[in-house]
Structures are given as C-alpha cells and as structure tokens.
Amino acid sequence: MKIRHIAVALATTALVSCSSGTSSTSTSIAVPTSATGQAVTSTSIAAVTPNESSITVTTTTAATTGKLTSFTAEVWADNWFSLYINGKLVGEDSVPITTEKSFNSERITFTASYPFTIAMVAKDFKQNDTGLEYIGTDRQQMGDGGIVAQFTDTSTGRVVATTSSAWRGLVIHQAPLNKSCEKSSKSDVDCTSRIASEPSGWTQTAFNDSSWPTANTYSKEQVGVKDGYNNISWSSDAKIIWTSDLEIDNTILWRYTVTA
Ligand SMILES: [Ca+2]
Ligand SMILES: [Ca+2]
Numbered sequence: 001m002k003i004r005h006i007a008v009a010l011a012t013t014a015l016v017s018c019s020s021g022t023s024s025t026s027t028s029i030a031v032p033t034s035a036t037g038q039a040v041t042s043t044s045i046a047a048v049t050p051n052e053s054s055i056t057v058t059t060t061t062a063a064t065t066g067k068l069t070s071f072t073a074e075v076w077a078d079n080w081f082s083l084y085i086n087g088k089l090v091g092e093d094s095v096p097i098t099t100e101k102s103f104n105s106e107r108i109t110f111t112a113s114y115p116f117t118i119a120m121v122a123k124d125f126k127q128n129d130t131g132l133e134y135i136g137t138d139r140q141q142m143g144d145g146g147i148v149a150q151f152t153d154t155s156t157g158r159v160v161a162t163t164s165s166a167w168r169g170l171v172i173h174q175a176p177l178n179k180s181c182e183k184s185s186k187s188d189v190d191c192t193s194r195i196a197s198e199p200s201g202w203t204q205t206a207f208n209d210s211s212w213p214t215a216n217t218y219s220k221e222q223v224g225v226k227d228g229y230n231n232i233s234w235s236s237d238a239k240i241i242w243t244s245d246l247e248i249d250n251t252i253l254w255r256y257t258v259t260a
Contacts (some may be wrong), residue, residue, distance in 0.1 A: 066113030071160070075149040076105040076229045077122055084119040084203040085110050097125050105228030109154075114260035118161065119203035122147045122242075123173075124250045130191035131175030131250055132182065142182055144246040146223035150238040151258065161258040162238035168212035171243055172196045173251035202253055209255045215241035222246070 073091070075081055079102045082092035091108035102125070124145030127133045133143045151161040175193030176182065184190040201207050217239040220229075223246065243249040 068111050068113050070109060070111050070154040072152045072154055073108045073110070073149060074105065074152070074232045074234075075108070075120075075147070076103070076225070076232065077147040078103060078145050078223060078225075079125040079143075080123045081106075081147060081149075082121045083108055085112050086116050087119070087201075087204040097123055101227075103225075103227035103229065105232050115257055117203075117205040117255065117257045118149075118151070120147070120149070120254040121198075122169075122252045122254060124246075126173075126175065126250050128188070129173075129175055129193045129195065130181070130187045131173075131193060131248060132187050132191065135187060136185075140183060140187070142176065142179065142247040144223070145250065145252075146218060146225070146240050146242050146246065147254070148225075148229070148234065148238050148240045150232075150235050159235045159237065161256065162235055163215070163241045163254075163256075164237065164239050165215050165217050165241070167215040167241055167254050167256045168209045169215055169241075169243055169252045169254045170199070170202070170209075170212045171249045171252050172198060174248050175250060176248060179248065198253060202255070205257070207255070212255070213243065215239075215254070216244050217241055218246065 073083055075083065075093075077093060080093045080095070080097035083090055090110040091106065093102075093104070093106060095102045095104050122145065125133055125143050127135050131142055132140055134140050147163060149163045150159050152158065153160045173193070173195050175195070176187075176191035177194060178190070178192055181187055181190040181192075199207070202209075218241070220240065223240050223242075225240070241254075243252060
C-alpha cells in the first residue's frame with residue numbers, strides 16, 4: 001500500500017506541473033485521432049515573440065480522395081481563437097485569453113484536400129458573464145471583438161480563402177444584453193446574458209449552418225487593429241469580421257467551406 005501511495009503522489013505532481021505553466025510560450029495541442037483511432041496529426045511549435053507567434057501543425061484531415069495540399073492560415077483575433085479543419089483542431093491562439101491586451105497574430109500550417117471546411121471559435125475577452133472587463137476600475141467597460149484570417153495554398157502561393165461576409169457565425173455568449181449596466185457598481189447583479197453551448201458536431205463538414213447569420217465586415221479603425229495585425233501582409237480580400245454587435249457578442253462560432 002505504501003508504494004501505491006507514492007505512485008499516486010508522483011502522478012499528481014506531474015499533472016500539476018504540466019498544467020501550471022501559464023506564462024510559458026510553448027503550446028500544447030491535443031492530437032486528434034481518426035475514426036479508427038489512428039493518430040492523424042503531428043505537431044511542432046515554433047518560437048513565440050511578443051507580437052507574433054507561430055504554430056506549425058501538420059494535420060492530415062478526414063479521409064478524402066483528393067490530393068493533399070499544405071496550407072498556411074494567418075489569423076489575428078481580438079482576443080482569442082481556435083481553428084478546426086474538417087472537424088479536427090489544427091491550432092489555436094497561443095496567448096491565453098486572460099492575458100491583458102492580447103493582440104498577437106498566428107501562423108498555422110495544416111494539410112487538407114479541396115474542398116475543406118474551416119471552423120473557428122472567436123472569443124472577445126470578458127472578465128465574467130457580465131460581459132464586462134476591468135470591473136471595479138475606472139476603465140470598466142464592454143470590450144469589443146474582431147477577427148481576420150487568410151488561408152494560403154502553399155503549393156501555389158495563392159490566398160484561397162479569407163474571412164468575409166460569406167462566413168456564417170453563431171453567437172453562443174452574449175453579454176451584457178442591457179448595455180446600460182456598463183458602468184454599474186454592481187454589474188454582477190445588473191448585467192444580463194444569453195449563453196448557449198456549442199451545437200454538437202458544428203466543426204464537421206456535414207454540419208448544416210444555413211440558419212446561421214452571415215458575418216458583418218468592419219474597418220481597421222472600427223475594430224482598432226494593433227500589434228500582431230501589422231506583422232501579416234493581408235490580402236485586400238481579408239475582411240475583419242464579427243456579428244452585428246462588436247461589443248455584446250463575446251463568443252462566436254464561425255464556419256466557411258473552401259472549394260478548389
Ligand atoms: Ca476585446
Ligand atoms: Ca465584449
């Protein structure tokens with residue numbers, strides 16, 4: 001029994017040390033498996049700089065008959081995102097959403113064949129379900145969001161997809177519903193919210209998003225781009241998107257399918 005207890009204690013210590021590195025610049029990404037349980041992803045992480053970081057993920061997406069091609073996704077999000085291709089997680093923002101003023105950009109590489117489905121989670125930072133940030137300070141406010149992405153076929157160098165008004169988005173965290181609570185000293189009581197869970201299978205190619213609203217596009221000035229945005233050479237087609245409300249729509253699920 002004594003030996004068994006030691007083993008448990010060691011295992012617990014290992015778990016704690018793995019999960020406590022919030023200031024680390026490396027990112028760990030879960031490796032998805034195919035339907036048959038076979039690992040389909042290999043991951044390598046490149047160096048991270050304060051304004052721009054780079055994640056290189058090589059993923060063979062769901063079994064298809066088309067020719068596999070390598071793609072690079074370039075993404076800037078206010079404040080955080082994750083990226084799925086054909087239902088597989090291929091990368092995410094390496095800076096935690098809880099990092100104040102997180103405006104880095106990312107490059108993520110993956111392999112897929114045409115056509116493929118892009119799904120992204122975009123999150124604007126909020127301190128809690130009031131939807132506010134800097135609560136209790138003179139900066140207490142509704143933060144705003146925004147995301148822009150472009151996808152380049154590395155075999156041709158051609159940008160084959162960008163965020164645009166053709167993308168469809170579903171809001172799953174909306175707060176505050178009553179903007180008048182923004183400066184309330186008891187925002188946790190006064191601010192109301194609407195929160196939903198992610199629909200089952202929403203990252204999958206077969207998911208029907210036809211009822212989701214299409215994106216609104218915004219100018220750089222409206223969203224206040226900064227930091228990592230300026231490290232990427234954006235196609236003129238790459239539009240900054242969000243829903244109709246930059247402030248109260250805090251978590252959005254985005255989908256778009258890329259044809260050849
Ligand atoms: Ca924000
Ligand atoms: Ca917000």
